[in-house]
């Protein structure tokens with residue numbers, strides 16, 4: 001399999017070039033479906049089958065070109081490229097393509113849905129039987145941690161896995177699981193030792209479960225922000241049986257695995273925020289120079305300039321934090337504190353950037369056509385997903401109170 005190598009700038013340029021040639025035409029062909037809420041979603045809220053099929057095709061094409069798996073470890077067959085480059089790649093895609101449901105965003109594997117370091121913890125049997133379809137983009141997954149009664153406090157989960165010889169029986173429910181309605185499998189977290197879990201000393205394990213397994217059901221799709229459908233869902237598992245070889249990572253240490261993934265998710269979400277913030281800033285600066293009010297371009301009013309300046313300062317600061325955080329992660333350092341600071345700052349900066357962008361565009365800024373509301377919704381949701389602002393602040397404060405104030 002071919003992997004993009006070379007300088008970071010060349011990798012990003014290669015990715016953008018690949019997306020422009022191979023994926024942009026597919027996005028254009030699909031735009032009528034994506035932009036029409038009556039066609040984008042089915043009655044139950046699930047996305048249109050042609051959108052799911054197009055995502056899969058985009059993943060497969062990107063994997064064949066070596067981009068989809070470029071951040072997956074070399075020993076698993078991936079490109080082994082680093083965290084800083086991952087930040088730059090996600091940022092570049094979002095900067096170029098802006099808000100919305102675009103196939104372009106399926107060209108790099110997200111840690112929870114595709115080939116990632118998590119798979120280095122799979123048993124040889126599971127790896128051999130499943131991973132070949134994961135790394136080629138044919139199969140994709142979702143990540144089941146949150147439950148109706150366990151969000152920020154994920155350790156309060158009640159989904160149980162009980163051992164019966166070489167088989168596990170899993171019963172419980174999950175909520176907010178992104179991409180679950182269209183996923184082929186779920187990385188499902190369940191309590192395997194109630195005492196350890198109650199004492200908050202582990203007791204949670206991770207299982208690979210096919211979404212079509214008997215007893216696994218998508219109960220309902222969650223509609224958010226006024227949408228007619230969505231990608232998050234409530235799932236139920238009733239005596240779902242999986243062999244022990246489907247357990248990923250050490251027994252009772254599943255939470256560590258989840259945190260490993262969440263760290264990658266925080267860098268990804270920071271990069272998305274920076275890319276989208278840059279997109280919003282550039283559009284706002286261009287509009288401010290072309291829109292006239294009371295005899296001159298609104299860009300000449302200081303209140304408009306102040307908004308543009310604030311957006312620029314925050315995009316620059318968030319980008320610098322993301323690049324530094326990625327570089328530190330590439331040395332193998334523990335960057336939990338830096339990741340929490342970066343995600344907290346970058347997502348909030350992006351929310352402010354979209355709010356300012358709407359203000360600068362006046363009523364036009366509120367139209368669907370400009371997609372600013374879409375960008376706002378994306379970054380607003382990330383202030384909750386993958387560690388809320390409050391949980392990130394808790395992580396940062398804990399580190400500070402431990403004396404870690406060296407920056």
Ligand SMILES: Cc1cc2nc3c(=O)[nH]c(=O)nc-3n(C[C@H](O)[C@H](O)[C@H](O)COP(=O)(O)OP(=O)(O)OC[C@H]3O[C@@H](n4cnc5c(N)ncnc54)[C@H](O)[C@@H]3O)c2cc1C
Pocket residue numbers: 142143144145146147150151152153175176177178179232381382384385386387388389390391394
């Ligand atoms: C778009 C989206 C996609 C998601 N995708 C997934 C997914 O794929 N898989 C998955 O498992 N989960 C997913 N989630 C769930 C996400 O991880 C949770 O929403 C998040 O952990 C917060 O949990 P909660 O919503 O139950 O809020 P709660 O935990 O109930 O929190 C409510 C409020 O209380 C605050 N709070 C809670 N505890 C504390 C504390 N100790 N100190 C201070 N404040 C606190 C929170 O910050 C928040 O403001 C997704 C969420 C969203 C919005």
